[in-house]
């Protein structure tokens with residue numbers, strides 16, 4: 001029987017019973033993730049034949065809530081499960097699904113996203129990293145930037161220019177790139193949080209077998225759009241999924257460590273960003289006895305209102321998706337709202353904590369969570385499509401404003417003036 005025919009209550013009871021039987025903090029992270037994958041609970045929305053249960057997003061949110069409630073750690077965090085997996089489910093052939101999906105779901109292999117380049121961010125289709133065919137293999141040369149988690153990644157979702165004679169969106173192909181090979185150089189970029197979340201990645205005569213081409217040659221733009229659509233959903237979803245600080249892949253050594261040691265949630269920016277929003281700020285105000293302050297009350301109310309509007313927008317977007325409609329302006333407004341909610345949370349948090357809000361570290365108020373959020377907050381307006389780009393999309397596709405004059409859909413890539421925002 002298809003799991004989607006069950007009620008939400010059935011799903012809740014089933015995952016609860018399964019967790020009572022299976023969660024054991026003394027397992028290693030690797031063993032726990034294998035168990036979660038075998039149960040189909042790591043990726044409940046994926047098809048049953050590919051390690052999932054075919055559940056709806058709402059039902060999957062219930063699973064996430066129950067995992068958190070049980071004090072267990074959630075499925076492997078990171079770009080494998082969030083981006084590479086759904087892209088391969090949608091565009092990979094069966095051999096690729098067999099090769100890549102299980103290690104993603106069990107956290108055995110970590111992925112990074114090799115998309116952005118120094119001259120190709122908002123205008124991603126201007127990318128210049130070159131992919132050239134050499135028999136059964138491809139050879140890549142170029143530079144990527146802002147590659148989150150490249151230092152821990154076993155594989156990269158690489159988009160490269162494989163036909164410079166075609167217009168820029170038509171000559172791109174999508175590959176699964178093995179990161180552990182000569183010619184892949186990962187250089188960390190340190191942010192103002194003090195961490196190095198992302199990296200520059202230099203590719204010099206790096207190789208991939210043709211089996212690693214996801215989708216058809218020169219049709220990688222459509223594949224990349226699936227990755228980016230999942231990024232927007234993933235960034236906006238929240239949904240009560242259990243977070244942990246355990247990092248998938250072979251490089252961090254977390255797979256061999258005790259699962260229970262990660263059960264108290266993630267760290268750094270991840271937890272700080274989870275703290276944004278009206279609920280957390282209200283809790284903080286109560287804890288600090290600030291709910292009587294009229295200015296704080298007013299700001300909390302504004303934040304609460306925006307939170308609720310964002311929630312309704314997400315509901316509209318889900319209802320549209322359920323009805324088979326293409327993503328509409330809701331995704332863009334949701335992204336803009338997320339940026340605003342983050343900035344408002346940062347400002348309220350800092351004004352409640354005062355100078356203490358600028359401190360970082362275990363001894364700082366709230367473990368330095370608000371300061372981390374403040375330092376990381378500009379990133380939210382940039383990743384997953386910057387605020388300005390969201391506004392352009394709303395202007396052009398929703399309000400019907402004229403596009404900037406542009407012939408790059410028909411001009412061969414090699415004739416374009418690249419590196420400019422066209």
Ligand SMILES: Cc1cc2nc3c(=O)[nH]c(=O)nc-3n(C[C@H](O)[C@H](O)[C@H](O)COP(=O)(O)OP(=O)(O)OC[C@H]3O[C@@H](n4cnc5c(N)ncnc54)[C@H](O)[C@@H]3O)c2cc1C
Pocket residue numbers: 112113114115116117118119120121122123145146147148149198379380382383384385386387388389392421
């Ligand atoms: C925390 C974080 C993690 C990231 N992780 C990854 C990753 O793992 N892999 C990856 O590939 N990339 C990653 N990125 C990169 C991200 O996708 C890019 O930063 C983003 O697409 C913007 O590109 P850019 O930085 O080149 O800025 P640009 O595109 O150069 O933009 C610069 C400024 O110009 C504005 N602008 C650009 N075009 C227009 C226009 N047409 N109209 C109006 N304004 C415009 C932008 O809004 C921005 O303010 C990450 C970024 C961040 C912040």
